[in-house]
Amino acid sequence: MNESHPGRGLGSAIRNLFRSSSPSPPRRRVSRLLRRSRTVVAKHSEEQTARAPGPKSVSPDPDPTAMLGLSETPQSANHDSFDIFEWYPHYQNCQRYFLDHAQHSTPVQAVSAYVNILLPFQRQPYPAHNASSGPLSSTADGITPESSSTSNALPPPVSLLPYIRRLVATGMDYPGMLHGFFGDDWQAGVGPLHEKERCNYLLAARSGGWGVVKSEYDISPLETIPFLRPLQGPLEEEFVAAYKSWSEWLLLRDWEFGPRAPDGLQDSSSQSSRPQSARE
Template sequence: MASDPQFDIFEWHPAYQSCQRYFLDHAQFDGGVQAVAALVNIKLPFQWTPPINGSQVTPYTPAPAPQYSQHGVRSTPPTIPAVFVSLVPFVRRLVVTGFDKEPILHGCFGDDYKQGIGPIQDVERRNYLFAAKSGGWKSVKQEYDMSSEESVPFLRPLQNVQLVEIEGAEKAWSAWLAMEDWMVGPRAPEAMEGGASGT
């Protein structure tokens, strides 16, 4: 994401918000999405306490209180903000269980998933490679368990891996090892000066 010179946060963010709205307003109530969530053992927002049933805040208000200002009663109520639900935990769970496939991503996040979720998926796939390289199965599983109720039921090796993805991860991993040795900035190895900067 941030290390990709082609990445434009101002183009990405509206697409991500579109994915959030689709996930909250439609996908979480779809039977197929609910089946995948049950299999990979992650609660959907409507199953949380308190539940999130859509992308807009809908607090219980029996009667709207008048809004006062120095000029008297204000007739228009304040704007209700949109709910923020991070999609990253859901993408992480799909990646490590091998369910980050196009039909599933489209079903969960809608038509804008390539632009809105694609960059997060790329980063999380790389993070999964890093986790596997830096620790054994037990430590990787602990990293991806969310709670005792939402522990990851199984881990699958990364699916549909392309050579360019492995090479990019290797370059980023080398940059991270250099960071651990403080080989950054003026001390960075020549091969990395214009290269990757981790995730």
């Protein structure tokens, strides 16, 4: 593996890891489909809205070749119809799939080892082997797993965000990879978080140099990120959203928001929050 060229080494490693007998699609077609797969959609489809929030019926082992393939268009958290309470059951489905199936599959273990991040079942002293692992409770002797019958109702408190961040920063957040990690419901479950993390990565790159950005994506002390790659397959909409977020941050830094916002930048909410005397 050529460590002096992480991008080149990454492509070689992934090709060798997920090599199959079927021919790979042309690079130009993959690039076009990758960009299309990240197009922002207006709202959830009626079929996804009517989908039951219970656990999915999924195969225990993701297809290694499919992890490098392309999936459908991800959901967007930017549109006005985004509902956090509708989103949460989908996120729980992704947690269950990741804990019960993905983390025990060879492809996900190989990718996680390559980008140097531990899976939940590898974390000591309290590994999470599956979604039925009970939450932790405090006792006089320390912290022990909860043994009540209600402990299996929800997945254990394992955040998916560190894994989304690691895939984004290493340029491995392909739709097929996200599907392999988080299951069939990844678009509605982790799609909004993935979209935000891509924006955050752009902002991090703009706010500091390579060393600063790397330190933000390191997980100390042992899970440091081995390499960084530029954002893969960016769309113009992502640059526009990141630029807007950057501008809002500059206004916040200079205390130019709410009643102090520059003329033309005050929205209706900031106007309504102003004191009555300031609006007269």
